[in-house]
Amino acid sequence: MTGAVTRVLVADDQTVVREGIVMLLGLLPGIEVVGAAADGEEAVALVERHHPDVVLMDLRMPRVDGVEATRRIRAAHPETEVVVLTTYADDDSLFPALQAGARGYLTKDAGGEEIVKAIADVRAGAAGLSPQVQRRLLERLAEKPVQPAPVQPAPVQPAPAAERPAARPGGLPDGLTVREAEVLALIAEGLSNTEIAQRLFVSQATVKTHINNLFAKTAVRDRAQAVAYAFRHGITGMQQ
Structure with missing residues (x-):
């Protein structure tokens, strides 16, 4: 995929955050921002219209939240990957998002380099999980051995x-x-x-x-x- 452009859609209900992410991604080589959504319902509609490679998805949004939007997007467009970008890393946010089909999960304190790496990882078929999320996943699974x-x-x-x-x-x-x-x-x-x-x-x-x-x-x-x-x-x- 060397030289390929990754088409990204940003979904976040906070205008300042959404515009900031769009601006950051717009400065990076190999990434094209094809749209920005203010809630999950709009994100689903924009994916249908633009067919992005990756969606950066907030979780707590009005109308349709990020988990349900992820589920709908992955069901209708399995070729589109979802990377969650949220303030929350608690179990009630993390596990439903992964179960809905998200392949990446970052918190909003992630830097631009970490966001770009997660996008590249999911495009390559790997999981784009932040180190903090990986640790929490291990801790949670260790609590209830099967x-x-x-x-x-x-x-x-x-x-x-x-x-x-x-x-x-x-x-x-x-x-x-x-x-x-x-x-x-x-x-x-x-x-x-x-x-x-x-x-x-x-x-x-x-x-x-x-x-x-x-x-x-x-x-x-x-x-x-x-x-x-x-x-x-x-x-x-x-x-x-």
């Missing part, structure tokens, strides 16, 4: 033996193969498909196949939910 479900037979052909690492003690939830769990762990680290392929010495097509399989087995809809699933089930740090 016991892995019994291993179920996998409905897909196993990878060649040369590609498979040693099995993890205790089995894996939802019938995940060891290779699928390994890919899931790398998603949780924030790696893109290209980076995962390089790490595992396989093709990007193979990575996509593993991701499609593990998404189907775990019933997650996107990478943000996959990250939450990985930490909830302790599927992290599998690469030595």
Whole structure:
């Protein structure tokens, strides 16, 4: 995606904040601001009109809030990514936004560099979560550990033996193969498909196949939910 322009829509009900973000993004190379919305309902309408690559979405807005707007946008335009940019990082804001389909989550004290990185990350297929949000996600999931479900037979052909690492003690939830769990762990680290392929010495097509399989087995809809699933089930740090 080198040299590609990322088309961004900004949604925030505070005029000063909205105009400030638009001005900041307008100064950055590789980013084109295609619209600005004052609430979630307008954001949904502008996405329909302009088809942006990324929406920077506030959460607390009149008429339609950011969570519902995110849900509608992701359902109607799955090619459009959503990065939440909000004052709030509490559980009641964070988890509903991720469940609605947001792949990035930043608080408004984020600098321009962090915003640009989050936009680039979600465009590359990775999660665009601020370090503070990642910490809170880990803390929350650690508060309520979930016991892995019994291993179920996998409905897909196993990878060649040369590609498979040693099995993890205790089995894996939802019938995940060891290779699928390994890919899931790398998603949780924030790696893109290209980076995962390089790490595992396989093709990007193979990575996509593993991701499609593990998404189907775990019933997650996107990478943000996959990250939450990985930490909830302790599927992290599998690469030595």
